[in-house]
Structures are given as structure tokens and as C-alpha cells.
Amino acid sequence: MRHLNKIATFFCSGVLGMLALTGCEGGDLYNVNAPDWISQKIDSIEKSKTNTEEVLVGMQEDVYTIGKTDFTSGFWSSFSKYYVVPDGQKWNAVFNLNINPSDNTYYKNFALIITNDVDRGGTGYTEYGAFRFDATGDSATYNSQWGSYLYFKFASSNQLLSPVSNKDENVQKLGGKVTLTVDRSRTDSFLIKFTNGTVTKTYTQPYKLRNLNADATNTNIRCFMVPEGSYIDFLQTNIVPIGGLTSAKDKAPVSMVLQNVPDEVDLGTTLQDAMANVSAVVTFEEGVTKTIPASELYFSAIPDMDNLGQKNLVVIYNKTFKGENATTPIVANATFNIVAKIAAIQVTQNPTRSHYYFYNSVATQDLTDRTLAFDPTGLEVTATYGNGSTAVVKNSKLTFSPVPAVAGSHTVTITTDNGKTATVNVAVSESQATTVTPNPTTLGPVDNTGGWWSIHTDNMLVPAGETYAIPFTNYSSLKNNWNNFVVVLRTTENAEYGVFRADNYGWGNGYAACTHNGTQGDWATWLAAMDGAHVVLYVTNCNNGTADIQAVMTGTNNVVYTQYYLGVNTVDPSNLNIAFTIDGCHMVFGAPAAKKSKVRR
Numbered sequence: 253m254r255h256l257n258k259i260a261t262f263f264c265s266g267v268l269g270m271l272a273l274t275g276c277e278g279g280d281l282y283n284v285n286a287p288d289w290i291s292q293k294i295d296s297i298e299k300s301k302t303n304t305e306e307v308l309v310g311m312q313e314d315v316y317t318i319g320k321t322d323f324t325s326g327f328w329s330s331f332s333k334y335y336v337v338p339d340g341q342k343w344n345a346v347f348n349l350n351i352n353p354s355d356n357t358y359y360k361n362f363a364l365i366i367t368n369d370v371d372r373g374g375t376g377y378t379e380y381g382a383f384r385f386d387a388t389g390d391s392a393t394y395n396s397q398w399g400s401y402l403y404f405k406f407a408s409s410n411q412l413l414s415p416v417s418n419k420d421e422n423v424q425k426l427g428g429k430v431t432l433t434v435d436r437s438r439t440d441s442f443l444i445k446f447t448n449g450t451v452t453k454t455y456t457q458p459y460k461l462r463n464l465n466a467d468a469t470n471t472n473i474r475c476f477m478v479p480e481g482s483y484i485d486f487l488q489t490n491i492v493p494i495g496g497l498t499s500a501k502d503k504a505p506v507s508m509v510l511q512n513v514p515d516e517v518d519l520g521t522t523l524q525d526a527m528a529n530v531s532a533v534v535t536f537e538e539g540v541t542k543t544i545p546a547s548e549l550y551f552s553a554i555p556d557m558d559n560l561g562q563k564n565l566v567v568i569y570n571k572t573f574k575g576e577n578a579t580t581p582i583v584a585n586a587t588f589n590i591v592a593k594i595a596a597i598q599v600t601q602n603p604t605r606s607h608y609y610f611y612n613s614v615a616t617q618d619l620t621d622r623t624l625a626f627d628p629t630g631l632e633v634t635a636t637y638g639n640g641s642t643a644v645v646k647n648s649k650l651t652f653s654p655v656p657a658v659a660g661s662h663t664v665t666i667t668t669d670n671g672k673t674a675t676v677n678v679a680v681s682e683s684q685a686t687t688v689t690p691n692p693t694t695l696g697p698v699d700n701t702g703g704w705w706s707i708h709t710d711n712m713l714v715p716a717g718e719t720y721a722i723p724f725t726n727y728s729s730l731k732n733n734w735n736n737f738v739v740v741l742r743t744t745e746n747a748e749y750g751v752f753r754a755d756n757y758g759w760g761n762g763y764a765a766c767t768h769n770g771t772q773g774d775w776a777t778w779l780a781a782m783d784g785a786h787v788v789l790y791v792t793n794c795n796n797g798t799a800d801i802q803a804v805m806t807g808t809n810n811v812v813y814t815q816y817y818l819g820v821n822t823v824d825p826s827n828l829n830i831a832f833t834i835d836g837c838h839m840v841f842g843a844p845a846a847k848k849s850k851v852r853r
Contacts, residue, residue, distance in 0.1 A: 319483030323352035327480040333493035339471040348485040351427035360481030368464035369472040409453040503537035503573040518593040592637035604630030609683040615802040615814035623654035627796035696838030700729040711829035723843040735836035762820035770815040781807025
């Protein structure tokens, strides 16, 4: 009002002075051609009255906390509820984002994960991608958003952070009350927006989301949030989540499920030490859940911890959702065994496979710390206990040191939980590459209109210890990064170890365990160079239950791009097959004419 009063006084003074001129010829105070400054002042006042903040409609209370309040939650360890957003609707949420005041790591805030309408990790679960609140402007590394269906080029923020040394004090500006918007109500675009009034980050995609649900009639998406090194106090939502809303009213505990209860505990270990890694998922009234650490649980072993044998574990929790003393505590039970402490171990049967293989291409030649996984198949380790008894130890209770990917003999150290060790030797050799050509030699329509998974090459069985080199020319529709060659590792019966794309992405158990990286850099430049790119793909059967994939891609711009997937596990060395499939691309197998190229690293 102070500013409006000054403007009003200014206008009144000006008008009184000008009224004396209205009788003069040519006076146009009331004419449509009045001075421009009057119109500009009026426009300025009207604009100052306009509220640019989004109006939130239909908000409902949903009060709960996501992440540990001591800022120790790692990524993908704490999750919000699922919020299902139908096509044509908008989701708004309001929450307090709590940033660790003593840690300026730029990525320690939260990410919004957008998926198809399937439970996380369920059959057919597919992610559009992740959108994190921080923004670095570093498009090549996808620092602030990633996934197969969210593209950094559509993201913008008014606060760019520096990923140098992972620290930027401006990360503190991300904290406070945040309003989140996921907007599917637009007919020709898709919007994500985070804002706390100081920092605003948006994703504006100029077309609708693709439907990733197996049922084409289900056009829903799901959204959930994941904090890292921070925690979220959720407050409001306009969409009722799966499992229902949580009121601000305190809630009593109803039940709990124990996690990480040990099968065996060494004699002489205290109950507190034995259960230090136990946690409990507690369900409260209204279906709200929270993971409770061992430090907040009460443990009792029946009958005692002083003698060998099976024990009954009783766990009690007596807090409400808000941490007050509960009227009625809840109880959960489990069993574990007190066993004699291992005094020593020895290898009493060598592993079935003890000769491993690796292959170096341009994609991996600069890796200095590359290792191979030890394969314990067939290994037998016998323990001698403090009381003189002996027994075979399950391999799942042992840890094994990695094997350097260097030709020669290497010693693997086998370690028990209490630090007793034994060793076994393995041999490592560099594999030799054999060039092979799949059938058919041209895969997919040459106009690149072939649909996803619509055609495959025949399986090619890779013998243990061997590397198959497969040269081909890749052609792409250039619509998306994934419209390029796709490699499938599978059994002769077509059970998949994993699916691997040209753009540093894949899925399956083998993919989840592997180490992968690519040098594609700017995705638009790389994609443009892949239509006609000359590729050599290498697949190595490492003979240790894993396989390696390496791709050397010479683009039409004469730049060499590389991609690798190392340590694809769950592999049966006697049943490893390669096949190719397409998605808006086609391949012509066979070696092209050689030419000089620049290598991108």
C-alpha cells in the first residue's frame, strides 16, 4: 500500500496541474492519444497485482516423514507413498525439504521418480526417469535428471550448482517448503515443476508422455520421491496416494516385521552386538509405515545367550508414529542359533571353475582397476570351531576378494564374518576375439520403422573363455537415443540374463549387477552420428558366471564412441547366447571398409 499511495499522490498532482491546460487547443488529456507514460504506469500497476504463484486446488492433509531425520538416508533407501496421476490430470504436493546444514554436497536433496503404473521392482516396472531438485547445467553427465524418457534439454533452473568437488553452498537454498507439480492436463506437453519461492526448476516437454503400461487402456503414471542425505516432511497432496492419506493426528503402532535377523551368532557375542543390524518395518494406524533402527527396539533372547543352540528372539517397540510412548507396545518374534565361534577355516574342495578370461578393447583399455568376480561354484570351506568341532560353512556366509583383470595367477582371500581367512588360487587369461556374423545379416526394415522387440537374430552360443566380435553398421530413425542396436544375453531357452542398449541403459538381473559406462557425451551429437555408424560389439564369456559386453562405435562424424557393461552376472558359462533386436533402427552385419577416426574418451 505504501507504494500505491505514492503513485496515487503522483497521479493526482499531475492531473491537477494538467487540468489547467485542457482548454488549450490540441489538449489531449482525455483523448485516446493520451501520453504513453500514463498507459505504461497503469500496466505496471496491474502487473504488480498479478499473482504468479500456482493456485493449488483440492489439497488434502498427508503428514508423514520420508528419510532419516539425522540426514543419513542413502539414495534409494527411503521412499514416499505412490501418487498415481491419470492422463489429463495434475498432481500438486507440498512438503518441507530438510537439507543437512553441515553438508553442501550438491546432489543431497531429493529426486522425483516417474514410472508406469506398476509397483517398484514389480513385473513390467519401467521408469520414465528421475528429476532431482538440484541443477548443474552439465547435460553430458545427466547430473540432475536421468532416465530413458526424461531429457535434460527440456529442464531449466534459476539456480545452477557446481559439481566440482561435489560441494556447493548454494545447495542450502533448495531447503524449505517446496511445491511440486506434475502436470498431465495439457493436451500438447508435459510439465514437472519444483519451487520453494527461491529456487525453481522445471521440465517442459513439448509433447505428451508415451504410455509404458502393458495394458494400453491404462494411461496412469506413478510418482514417488526419494531423498538422499536429506529428509522430507510431507504436508499436502491433491491426489490420494496408494494406501491412503496420513492425518496429522498421532497414530499407534499396529504391527511390525523384522529385517536382517542373523541366522547364526557366535557364542560369547552380546545380544546388543548380535542384533546391531536388525531393523523393523512398523505399521501404524491408517496403514502408515516407518523403518525403525535397532537403537529404538528392545531385544530379548530366550532362554539366554550363554549356551549353544536355537534361541527365541523377542523384539518390542513402544512408540507412536510421532515418537511418544504407546499405550500398547507391539511385539515380533524370530529365531537364531548360538554357534561355536570359528577359530579357523580351510578350503576342503576347490571351486569348479578357476580359470577366468577378460578382453580389452578400446572401450576398456584405459581402465586401471578392472576386476573379475570370484566364482564360488563347487567351493567347499570347512570351519574349525573353538570347541574343536568342524563343519562346512555355507558360501553365502563368506566373502571373497575380487580378481584383477590381469593375465597370470591370482590369490583369492576367503573371509568369515569374524575375520578368519583362507585362500584359493585362480588363473586369468586374456581372451582372443573371434569375428562372427549373426543370422539374418540384415535385421529390421531398412526404413527404420521396425517396432520394439519385433525381430531378433538367431542365438549365438559363446563358449566359456571366448570373445565374439560382431561388426555391423547401425542405422537409426534418429527419434530417440534408444532407437539403435539392442543386445540380448540369454540362455538357449531364451531366459534373459539382461538386455543392453547402445545408450548406456538396460535391464534384467545381469544388468542390475554390472558396471557400465559410455563416452557418448552430448546425446544429440551422438545420436546424429549413429545413423550409419560402424560398430564392433564384443561379448566375452568370462567363465566365472559373468559376461562382459564392449561396444566400439565409429560415428558418421568420424568420432569413436565407446560403451561397456562389465560383470553381467547370473550367467551359466555353458549356456551364454547373444542375440540382437531392434527399436526404430536396423543393422547390417559384416565388417565395413576401414577408415581413420578420432577416439572420444
